[in-house]
């Protein structure tokens with residue numbers, strides 16, 4: 001329709017020109033002059049529009065017809081785009097403000113590890129400067145090998161804990177998330193207080209256990225001497241002394257486990273360099289179990305000859321805890337089996353028993369210190385309640401994990417899973 005009305009205008013102007021020309025002597029010349037004038041007018045309007053487009057902050061050009069329509073469209077589109085940009089900017093400002101107010105350090109990285117933005121807390125915690133460090137590789141500015149290796153590996157499934165600083169070390173926890181295309185968001189938290197409290201707790205437990213050992217050794221020594229010849233003792237004394245000796249032995253085991261757990265926790269983050277042959281470890285354990293259970297020796301199924309990097313003593317203690325539990329909580333006379341295999345990328349060391357099994361309710365809490373499914377039964381079997389806590393820490397110290405599967409009435413399978421290293 002618009003096109004028709006423009007055509008109508010053109011025809012009307014040409015007719016008016018022709019009419020005026022006819023009156024003056026030549027209709028054709030009149031029409032021609034009218035056409036040229038129209039062309040000039042249109043060019044002038046185009047020039048106005050072009051001038052406005054160069055700087056659209058100027059007021060709208062005074063144009064007509066088609067040109068007015070074109071200017072109207074452009075103006076509306078620009079206003080729409082401006083509104084969207086403003087909304088986007090206010091969302092970005094809001095996000096940056098909230099990140100800025102966080103007590104955790106936030107760093108945005110682009111192209112792998114180059115800094116795009118960071119908040120105040122990140123500047124303090126990681127010693128970054130903003131905006132001076134924009135575009136710099138964060139791995140050049142944060143001098144912590146663990147941090148650099150973590151960022152370069154780009155494998156962010158687990159958070160990283162690492163240290164920075166010289167004399168006064170600061171313990172940090174880093175959570176990294178990928179977003180957009182290849183950009184990374186880092187959240188860094190100062191966990192020094194937590195780490196120090198944890199270390200104090202560990203030291204305290206370690207020191208108390210150590211200090212209690214000496215008096216306990218004296219007590220058990222005297223009890224042992226008194227019980228070597230009971231002929232001259234009245235019977236009630238004998239019973240009391242035997243009970244004291246039994247409880248003293250329990251306490252000794254408890255202190256031994258506590259000290260061992262403290263040692264494993266302390267060295268958990270250290271690199272384990274031994275090449276451990278799990279097959280031989282299982283044979284050694286089998287010998288030990290044969291002495292304790294000559295009628296029901298530990299059964300083995302060894303499908304893998306690979307060695308794994310680790311600490312032999314720690315691994316031995318973990319597997320022996322699982323095997324001892326399998327005998328303790330298994331059904332008398334039923335076989336206990338230990339298997340060693342490789343499945344895909346993982347190594348798996350399983351201990352299988354045919355005992356009463358564990359209610360799924362308890363499984364998530366089994367590795368907590370002193371957690372017991374049945375207190376009276378565990379105490380009767382002489383357990384310390386620390387066995388599975390030790391197993392869990394040994395697994396963690398070897399970058400592995402403990403999996404527990406159990407069916408009530410059928411038995412349980414405890415599996416240590418270690419990642420295969422290339």
Ligand code: ADP
Pocket residue numbers: 321325326329330353355356357358366367371372373374378379382383384385386387388389412
């Ligand atoms: P404890 O010294 O009491 O055995 P652990 O940490 O070794 O302590 O085990 C924690 C609890 O888990 C045990 O008290 C027991 O109830 C349960 N448990 C461990 N192993 C088994 C198993 N093979 N079958 C059934 N229950 C088990």
